[in-house]
Amino acid sequence: KNEVEQSPQNLTAQEGEFITINCSYSVGISALHWLQQHPGGGIVSLFMLSSGKKKHGRLIATINIQEKHSSLHITASHPRDSAVYICAVNSPNSGGSNYKLTFGKGTLLTVNP
Amino acid sequence: GAVVSQHPSWVICKSGTSVKIECRSLDFQATTMFWYRQFPKQSLMLMATSNEGSKATYEQGVEKDKFLINHASLTLSTLTVTSAHPEDSSFYICSARRLALFEQYFGPGTRLTVT
Numbered sequence: 001k002n003e004v005e006q007s008p009q010n011l012t013a014q015e016g017e018f019i020t021i022n023c024s025y026s027v028g029i030s031a032l033h034w035l036q037q038h039p040g041g042g043i044v045s046l047f048m049l050s051s052g053k054k055k056h057g058r059l060i061a062t063i064n065i066q067e068k069h070s071s072l073h074i075t076a077s078h079p080r081d082s083a084v085y086i087c088a089v090n091s092p093n094s095g096g097s098n099y100k101l102t103f104g105k106g107t108l109l110t111v112n113p
Numbered sequence: 114g115a116v117v118s119q120h121p122s123w124v125i126c127k128s129g130t131s132v133k134i135e136c137r138s139l140d141f142q143a144t145t146m147f148w149y150r151q152f153p154k155q156s157l158m159l160m161a162t163s164n165e166g167s168k169a170t171y172e173q174g175v176e177k178d179k180f181l182i183n184h185a186s187l188t189l190s191t192l193t194v195t196s197a198h199p200e201d202s203s204f205y206i207c208s209a210r211r212l213a214l215f216e217q218y219f220g221p222g223t224r225l226t227v228t
Contacts, residue, residue, distance in 0.1 A: 035219070043157075043220075100147070105156050
């Protein structure tokens with residue numbers, strides 16, 4: 001079982017729909033990241049969370065430390081939101097550094113006009 | 114916001130040659146930089162962790178003599194793929210960690226094609 005699980009793997013929505021992507025993790029973490037990767041490869045860091053909720057424009061990220069769960073919400077989705085969304089966590093590793101990231105497999109979001 | 118650049122954004126080279134990829138933090142000092150490799154439709158795979166002024170720490174299975182990493186300053190890390198082979202063709206991404214906490218910023222990636 002992966003330490004970081006995302007659902008769904010694929011998501012297709014119509015423009016304007018409210019979208020939720022989920023991330024569950026099984027390890028203790030220091031922080032959780034939501035990343036966006038567009039076709040062509042570049043990665044953008046959307047949020048870094050250690051507790052509570054953050055909002056940036058139409059994007060909202062929440063985390064529940066007790067339940068080891070985070071969600072990424074997109075309101076009023078748009079075709080330009082089509083991308084792979086990746087959840088990643090900072091957790092202590094055997095080497096003693098807790099700056100390494102463990103990645104989920106990503107959620108491919110397609111928003112149709 | 115913090116910006117990380119990579120150069121080149123794409124490169125084609127012949128088998129047996131070496132290729133250097135640069136990762137720069139443009140507006141902050143990065144004590145730690147990470148190098149990742151990504152195959153099509155797969156997640157990022159950490160190759161090595163690079164700390165300024167010290168030797169890089171490589172992940173299990175990554176050949177340190179093939180993937181040379183140098184982190185000479187707080188704003189620059191380089192990855193050199195030596196004796197490139199078609200199997201090295203991949204998307205290489207770096208990220209840089211700010212001095213404070215766990216903030217990590219990703220570069221745009223470099224697509225390497227070895228012919």
